[in-house]
Amino acid sequence: MTAHASSRDHGPAPLSAAAAPEAPPARQRHALLRIGPFEFDLPVVQAALSGYSDAPMRRVARRCGAPYALHEVVLDKLVLQPGKLQKKILDLAADDHPIGGQLMGADPGQFAAAASRMAASGFDVVDLNFGCPVKKVLGRCRGGFLLSDPPTAIEIVRRVREQVPQRTPVTVKMRRGMDDSLESERAFFAIFDAAFELGVAAITVHGRTVQQRYSGPSRWEFLRRVKRHAGERVILGSGDLFSASDAVRMIEQTGVDGVTLARGCIGNPWIFREARALLDGQPLPEPPDVAEQGRVIRAHFDLAVAAEGARQAARTMRKFGIKYSELHPLAAEVRAAFIRARDADEWLAVLDRWYDAARDWPPGVRREGPGHLVAAGATLCDV
Numbered sequence: 506m507t508a509h510a511s512s513r514d515h516g517p518a519p520l521s522a523a524a525a526p527e528a529p530p531a532r533q534r535h536a537l538l539r540i541g542p543f544e545f546d547l548p549v550v551q552a553a554l555s556g557y558s559d560a561p562m563r564r565v566a567r568r569c570g571a572p573y574a575l576h577e578v579v580l581d582k583l584v585l586q587p588g589k590l591q592k593k594i595l596d597l598a599a600d601d602h603p604i605g606g607q608l609m610g611a612d613p614g615q616f617a618a619a620a621s622r623m624a625a626s627g628f629d630v631v632d633l634n635f636g637c638p639v640k641k642v643l644g645r646c647r648g649g650f651l652l653s654d655p656p657t658a659i660e661i662v663r664r665v666r667e668q669v670p671q672r673t674p675v676t677v678k679m680r681r682g683m684d685d686s687l688e689s690e691r692a693f694f695a696i697f698d699a700a701f702e703l704g705v706a707a708i709t710v711h712g713r714t715v716q717q718r719y720s721g722p723s724r725w726e727f728l729r730r731v732k733r734h735a736g737e738r739v740i741l742g743s744g745d746l747f748s749a750s751d752a753v754r755m756i757e758q759t760g761v762d763g764v765t766l767a768r769g770c771i772g773n774p775w776i777f778r779e780a781r782a783l784l785d786g787q788p789l790p791e792p793p794d795v796a797e798q799g800r801v802i803r804a805h806f807d808l809a810v811a812a813e814g815a816r817q818a819a820r821t822m823r824k825f826g827i828k829y830s831e832l833h834p835l836a837a838e839v840r841a842a843f844i845r846a847r848d849a850d851e852w853l854a855v856l857d858r859w860y861d862a863a864r865d866w867p868p869g870v871r872r873e874g875p876g877h878l879v880a881a882g883a884t885l886c887d888v
Contacts (some may be wrong), residue, residue: 538572538763539739540630541674541706543603545572548763549752549780551770552709552743553578553607553632553678561808562825563601565801566770570777573603575765578634580647581610581619595626605630607678609637611646613657617664624673631669633661635696636680636711638718649715653683655692659699666704674706678743681727684716694734707739709765728759741765748873749779749789756784772828773872774801792832792869799860802829806852815849822852833859834867 538548551558551566553575563574579594597604606628610616620631635658637648651658666675677700682689700708710731712723723744732740742761746752747769755764770776775793782790793801805825809818826843833839839859846852 536762538741540573540676542672543573543629543674545763547572547777547781547784548756549749549777549784550741550763550765551575551777552765552767553605553634554767554771555637557771557824559821560598560601560812561805562771563604564598564808565805566774566777567600568804569774569801570781571770571774572777573605574601575605575607575630575632576628578607578609578637581608581612581616584608584619584622585615595623597627602627603629605632605676607632607634609634609642609647610661611651611657613660613664616661617668620665620675621668624669628673630674630676630706631665632676632678632709633665634678636678636715638680638715643715649680649683652680652689652692652696652715655695655699658696659703662696662700662703662705675704676707676709677705678709678711680711680713680715681724681731682714684714689714697731697734701735701738707741707762708735709741709743710761712742712744725755725759728755728761732760732762739763743767748871749776749783750873752776752780753783772825772831792871794869795833795860795864795866796862798829798832798869799856799862802826802860803853803856806856810849819846819849819852826852826855831872832870834870835859836870 536548538545538550547570549571551563551571551574555577558575558577563571563576566574576594583590584594585591606623608616608619608623608631610619616633620633623631634648635651639648642648643650646654651661662675662677669675679693679697682693697708710728712725712728713719713721725742725744728740728742739762741763742755742759743765746755746764746766751769752764752766755761766776775790779790782788806818806822809822812818813821823843823846826846827840830836830839830843839855842855842859843852846855
């Protein structure tokens with residue numbers, strides 16, 4: 506659950522139809538995660554995922570235990586340009602808070618204006634993306650490119666912090682540099698230190714370089730160095746977090762204050778409850794059975810239909826179905842069925858057949874690695 510700084514009650518309802526009896530709170534052995542005025546009793550949050558972390562995904566994750574989630578990364582100019590897309594970006598549901606709005610751009614003035622607009626529209630946190638490694642983003646001097654241009658990156662932080670109200674935390678997402686050179690590391694720490702001096706509330710650090718993109722290991726030892734350098738300042742870690750056990754290991758091995766889950770939570774919102782159990786010193790829960798998987802997937806589909814209409818929801822949910830299928834004991838068959846589904850009726854038929862609660866299914870499967878790469882994986886700026 507989330508301790509929210511404002512007076513609004515954004516507590517999500519559970520997905521399970523039956524209300525469980527209230528149990529006494531477990532003794533937590535992990536510290537609260539603090540981002541500005543917000544306190545989260547689980548230091549495991551959902552990252553911004555291009556093409557994935559839309560409102561339905563965020564709301565399902567919250568119902569499964571995520572205390573905080575970030576919107577898909579958006580270009581600053583889209584936030585400022587009136588129209589349907591702007592309305593979609595700025596239209597937030599009451600049960601989708603606290604929410605971070607992640608921005609990407611190149612011009613400090615436009616970046617700051619968009620950040621101000623997001624804060625005024627109800628985003629609880631504004632997050633600055635200095636990490637996306639996609640080539641077309643780098644070619645337009647956005648995202649990870651800014652790690653090679655400390656003066657511009659620092660000016661963006663300065664202008665955003667000046668224009669966004671002080672009550673709204675500003676955070677930054679970075680990779681550990683453009684490449685493995687000493688010059689790149691110096692640029693990283695120049696931006697890192699200046700951002701905190703200018704008043705950012707937290708920085709998320711991914712253990713890969715921009716040059717690595719999504720290949721090779723995430724260097725957790727670098728995260729340990731960063732946290733030692735940061736001291737009491739809030740650092741979140743990212744990279745190679747595909748299970749609840751991974752999230753706990755990163756916190757314990759590096760000392761970061763929290764972690765952001767990206768690919769690890771696509772099609773697996775149960776990862777948040779699993780992380781909570783481990784961090785509270787409890788055994789790892791059993792993977793969700795097929796009936797529970799079906800209930801959550803149907804809820805996700807219903808949220809997508811409400812947000813986009815049945816026709817578009819069937820298209821959007823195909824990539825989620827592929828990832829959800831990895832937890833099913835008959836994963837290959839279920840994955841193929843989701844891929845074949847072309848409309849809402851066919852999509853629901855997959856659920857009726859392969860997630861029939863009346864059937865005696867084998868136990869659910871726990872996903873430990875990245876699983877199948879999804880169709881839009883190349884566009885993810887946070888994996």
